[in-house]
Amino acid sequence: MHKIKVLFLIPTLGGGGAERVLVNLVNGMNKNTFDITLQTLFKAGINSSFLDKDIKLKEGKIKQFSGNVLLMKLFTPSILYKFFIKEKYDVIISYLEGVTARILSGCSDASIKKISWLHTVYKDEAESYYCFRSKAEALKCYESFDKMVYVSRDVMKEFLNLYPRLKKNKVIYNTNDDVKIRKLAEESLDDVSLSEVYNIVTVGRLIQLKGFERLIDVHHKLKKNGIKNHLYILGTGELHEKLRQKIVENGDERTVHLLGFCKNPYKVIARCDVFVCSSFREGFSTAVTEALILGIPVVTTCVSGAYEQLGKCNDYGIVTPNSADGLYEGLKTLLDDKSILHQYKNQAQIRGKYFSKENSVKSVEDLIGSLCS
Helix, strand or coil: CCCEEEEEEECCCCCCHHHHHHHHHHHHCCCCCEEEEEEECCCCCHHHHHCCCCCEEECCCCCCCCCHHHHHCCCCHHHHHHHHCCCCCCEEEEECCCHHHHHHCCCCCCCCEEEEEECCCCCCHHHHCCCCCCHHHHHHHHHCCCEEEECCHHHHHHHHHHCCCCCCEEECCCCCCHHHHHHHHCCCCCCCCCCCCEEEEEECCCCHHHCHHHHHHHHHHHHHCCCCEEEEEECCCCCHHHHHHHHHHHCCCCCEEEEECCCCCHHHHCCCCEEEECCCCCCCCHHHHHHHHCCCCEEEECCCCHHHHHCCCCCCCEEECCCHHHHHHHHHHHHCCHHHHHHHHHHHHHHHCCCCHHHHHHHHHHHHHHHHC
């Protein structure tokens, strides 16, 4: 039986949520039907260590560097495609928008089906074509794809507002390995000591977009107003020292914990009382979905995908205005009343069952199969 040769192209497999989701997806696909290659433009990164051995990894030779987008804009998509893609595939997938989409749009072989996978809500029109020479080039690129896939309805809606001519659109939610997540959550917690009061946890790269500075201030305000809590931040990034300084300035060195990169974050999340997403922007928060899978109550700012995850009326968690005050009120609502906290724990367990690996992998397999039939 002929296997369908599929290429997923992504800049790196660093410690981000989208990278982890892609690893979950390719690991879960049927290897009797699909011959899968995952290629990174640059050095692969930490998530490559979680790939199943039957996934072919083609790794870039250099680390990702500042200015790589500007450099690539010097070359046409067709030149970039010939430089990066050396084999013939049945289906090629740009996983993450921008650079990889521009590269794969350079494929001129009509027998090869192309998918562009978008994860981002852009802050403005200019950001949407930053990786392209112009908006016209971006539109031409995206129109060349046989299917546009979006991680949430919000991401699709916002992108189509910018590029209304795009017609072949589909929403597929992120792939989370729910069985593995629950199993990893059962591991003993030897390396982290949780407090006896409320424990709030968050996960993400330490960058401005994630809103951790305002979350640290919200933690301080909760304490000041009599709600005892500890905050645990899992992740690494450029703002580590700045966040550490803010914690010191607030006098919260004993109650805010920067835990760095955790190979198994789930054993920490599963033992906390609340998961919080403080981001200014998201496409579809992987971390929120994982918290729901673990049955942990969620408070999130009103970012893309939040209502799809938690319901329009706070059915499965609390969606707050995208502000420090909003986060404060959302957390206060949960931590002021144990019965409300317990109610949302039950609701999280119900909602978590919706985001199964089986469902999302089947959607992707069906899509690829339909393009090749």
